[in-house]
Amino acid sequence: MEKTEENRKESGDFEEEKKGFRDGSICGYDSLHHLLSANLQPHIFQEVSRVLLGFNRGKALERIVLPESANALSSEHDFDLQAFSFSADKEFLREPRVVRVGLIQNSISLPTTAPFLDQKRAIFQKLKPLIDAAGASGVNILCLQEAWMMPFAFCTREKRWCEFAEPVDGESTQFVQELARKYNMVIVSPILERDVNHGETIWNTAVIIGNHGNIIGKHRKNHIPRVGDFNESTYYMEGNTGHPVFETAYGKIAINICYGRHHPLNWLAFGLNGAEIVFNPSATVGELSEPMWPIEARNAAIANSYFVGSINRVGTEIFPNPFTSGDGKPQHTDFGHFYGSSYLSAPDASCTPSLSRYKDGLLISDMDLNLCRQLKDKWGFSMTARYELYEELLGSYLKPNFKPQVISDPLLHKKST
């Protein structure tokens, strides 16, 4: 039987689609936004974007023009470069507090079979032009992806990848410190940390580097995944740094590392400590989490009246030895495709389009931090939160004799006549 266009689509064997998915694109486009804009009539695309991305103060986010030197770096090194602006209402008593924020997503540089030091140094070289582009664009606060200085080898369970772990003031931090100093930029640098003073304990840590190149502090990943191939609990422990907010020259920031984005209380805690921007440096793959990706961080931005920067790795990382994860799947040598798609969300429910699904990228946005308080005043989520109800519930839930509060219908088992 000859296949109609409809049933070819349904069976998923559309040639273009297959080609598209192979290279990490979405049906040949580098993001959902580009797919929609290329295939919808302009007025329909505008309406779809309004619903999907929201409006900031009644209109779509404006794109900002970056210096020619930043555009030249993006062409020369073939990375996606996009820039937007979130605005806030003008206030009578406060000046605007506009900061320029950057997010970087990238693939690794050398095969995972290369000597470890070469792999790490090659990532430094790959990142340098992206950080230079952020510097040339006047970015104030920049965040890199989770464990940016190594392949995301935690699927393998092999212990040799622990060699990548470094002290907080190690080589990767020093590389970033120099650029932070050069560009007067705060840089959030998520690394695999080795705590040499505490029995060589390994952590998944974000190091916060101030705009003078100083180390302001660190935060360790609170929630460690045990899902699919994310065998991270083999390598490091649940963080012990709480929910710190770092007061930087450009605003109060916090870091919710990857899997922590599935935990609403984790987001809440950073908000309670006064965060204005929360970064979510991540490493996640399409099959597992792509439908969740555009929702969770954006919801956190709305619920907690702060900005969120979501960053995901790019590409497929192939490891030398096959592994399984006890889920019945045949042995394999990669996690699947890290789908990039980094984006920024605002407390007013607006968000930027995402970066590419398969290319390295730098996403830049201006944001007026006054928007956080304006949204608190408008929606009153923190005022109406009734935290005392939850304190009581959580307090009793944590006791061994906790009984769930369930009121059963006394007629539950009555047979209907």
Ligand SMILES: NC(=O)NCCC(=O)O
């Ligand atoms: N890196 C990490 O925590 N990944 C877990 C998978 C996910 O949360 O999507």
